[in-house]
Amino acid sequence: MNPVKSALFNWETSREGAVPQIIKIPIVLLIFLVLFSSGCQNESTKKKIRPPEVTIAEPVRKEVTKYLEYTGNIAALESVDIRARVPGFLTKICFEPRAKVKTGDLLFVIDPRQYEASVKESKAKLEAQKASSKLSQTELQISQQLESKEAISALKLEKKTAERDVTRADVDLADAALDKAKLDLEWTQVTSPINGRVSRNLVDVGNLVGATEKTLLTTVVDDDSVYVYFNISERDLLLVRRKAKKKPDPVTQLPPDIPVYISLADESDYPHTGRIDFADTTVDQSTGTIQVRGIFPNPDGLLMGGMFVRVRVPLEKREALLVPDVALQFDQGGKYVFTVDEQQVVHQKRVKIGERVDRMRVIEEGLKNTDNVIVDGIQRARPGSKVNPVKPTVARNPQPETQPASKKD
Incomplete structure (x- = not known):
């Protein structure tokens, strides 16, 4: 007997004559709808679920450079510390920080007045020593004439010769002192010894520099x-x-x-x-x-x-196989990729990777150039499950290696 009719018959026999006929009709319809909906649900569950779609690509073989x-x-290239070589007060800064300078460009000025006076003093001493040397030379010549006439002793002649030699040495000493005074005066003009870029000034105008140590003023680097x-x-x-x-x-x-x-x-x-x-x-x-x-x-x-x-x-x-870097996955066992066989079944393959080239990665071991590697939809793939593999919509033409390949991670 039909389930609907059986339920209706049982209800009617148990309650015969107790319910009006007009109420029986909605109850029958309700039971019919419940049974029909459950039947539809059973049919829908029997429908097959389609395999997930993934994008696959074959490894690319090309020449790569190992780095x-x-x-x-x-x-x-060159770096020089600019220091104060003579003591004095800093009076002028002649550059802007990070400016380009050339050899000989003026950077700082130290008060030169005392060194100008030293040069004048050294010049005067030199002239005095020259005059003294000239006098000694004249006295020696006179003594030589007198000694030839036996008017003076040989000892006095020797003494005059020694005095002449001493005054000549004094001239050399005065000349050296003048050179040193000129050099000290020159060092009040602090210049760049190389072409390069100057740093900031480390000492401001008005400060005493070079008194106890060779004060660092700035740095010049050739970059x-x-x-x-x-x-x-x-x-x-x-x-x-x-x-x-x-x-x-x-x-x-x-x-x-x-x-x-x-x-x-x-x-x-x-x-x-x-x-x-x-x-x-x-x-x-x-x-x-x-x-x-x-x-x-x-x-x-x-x-x-x-x-x-x-x-x-x-x-x-060398020649190498490359796959898109996004295709690589890793776990505690190392790096791996997912491949799809002819039966559209997913397999996990362990690989040994090499350097990175653009967006590709060199595969040293674990893949063949005929393997179909999943490059998109990886999160929908599971080893042993079936998938719906599709080729990329745009042909994959890997760009030439324009930059050095990155080393193996």
């Missing part, structure tokens, strides 16, 4: 080019030298013309290019490293002494 990575510090110092390990040093195809440079003992790239704290790429120009002569036994120096042009003055930089040195070029 060695270090940290380093910038130093100015048209800068040095970058960094330390490489003994192993990397041997690796670079063994891979070199040219004879090592006699100064650096490294292959000639090795380029080097640096990146500042706020830069993600490596836009500054220089070359290695020096390597130390010995390996530091305490650290197992050797200090290397690169030189970089700095026309806009962006690179400043003391800055921390990341350094990369190219080692070799």
Whole structure:
């Protein structure tokens, strides 16, 4: 019997004659709707859930450059502390902070009046000594004439000769004193010894400088080019030298013309290019490293002494497989990617990664160039589950390597 009719019959037999016929109709309809809705729900649950959609791509094979990575510090090409070389009161400052200066440009003036007086005094003493020397020479000539006539003894002649020699030495002493006085006067004009950029004045006008010590007045640095110092390990040093195809440079003992790239704290790429120009002569036994120096042009003055930089040195070029960096996942076991097989089943593959190239990552081990790697929709993929793989809507044409590849994380 139909469930609806059975329920209606039981209700009618139990309550026969107790309820009017007009009330029976809504109750029957209500029971019918309940049973119908439950049947629909059972049908909907039987519908299959579609697999999630993911985007896949095959690894790209291309030539990449392997780089060695270090940290380093910038130093100015030349740096000079400007100090007061004579004591006196500072009377003038002749530059603006951070201004470009040339060799010989006037920076400070120390009160020169006492040194001008010393020069005049030294000149007068020199003239006096010259006159005394001239007189001694005349007396010696007279004594020589008298001695030839045996009018004076040989001892007196010897004495006159010695007096002449003493006065000549006094002239030399006075001349040296004059040179020193002129030099002290010259040092009251404090000039730049190099081309470069001057710092701020560390002493203000009116202060006594150079009295007890050679007072530091300012600093001048040549930053048209800068040095970058960094330390490489003994192993990397041997690796670079063994891979070199040219004879090592006699100064650096490294292959000639090795380029080097640096990146500042706020830069993600490596836009500054220089070359290695020096390597130390010995390996530091305490650290197992050797200090290397690169030189970089700095026309806009962006690179400043003391800055921390990341350094990369190219080692070799090779063919490698690359996948988008976003496809990489990691857990306690290391790095891995999700791949999709021909049955559209997801698999987890452990990989060994290399350097980063633009937005791609080199895969050293774990993948083949025919694997379909999930690059989008990774959060919807689970190992062993099925997915609906689709190719990217725009063909993936990896950009050429315009910047140095980043080292392996």
